[in-house]
Amino acid sequence: MKSLKFKLYEHKxxxxxxxxxxxxxxxxxxxxxxxxxxxxxxGKHLNCAKLQSHIAKLRKRNPFWQLVGSQAAQDICQRIEKAYQLFFKYNKKGV
Known part of the structure; x- marks a missing residue:
């Protein structure tokens, strides 16, 4: 059996x-x-368009969030939307 050791260094x-x-x-x-x-x-589901517009407004005010690109922030919202849709789709079927 062969094993390797690596040490990760903090780099700029x-x-x-x-x-x-x-x-x-x-x-x-x-x-x-x-x-x-x-x-x-x-008692309603928050749709993706509203969530994306809200995040876009918050990105303008928060400099830390501006490190993430606008398309990446939109992708985060889309992934959350898809995850909720799939969760409730399979939860309804009883799987």
């Missing part, structure tokens, strides 16, 4: 990548929390 080039990933995670968590709040208040 990786800092930007780490910040971008953290900002994407913050946007994702905010979208999920917003989706839950909207459903509790109105």
């Amino acid at each position: 080039r990786n800092r930007h990548l780490k910040r971008t990933i953290n900002a994407s995670g913050a946007i994702y968590n905010h979208c999920i929390a917003l989706h839950h709040r909207y459903y509790k208040m109105w």
Whole structure:
């Protein structure tokens, strides 16, 4: 059996990548929390277009979120939308 050991070093080039990933995670968590709040208040599903426009407004005010590109932020909203649709589709079938 052969095993290899690697040691990862913190590098300046990786800092930007780490910040971008953290900002994407913050946007994702905010979208999920917003989706839950909207459903509790109105009892309706928050559609993707409203969520994307809300995130676009917040990106203008939050410099940390501006590290993530606009298309990436829209993709986060679309992935959340698709995940909810698939969850309820399979939950309805009883799978």
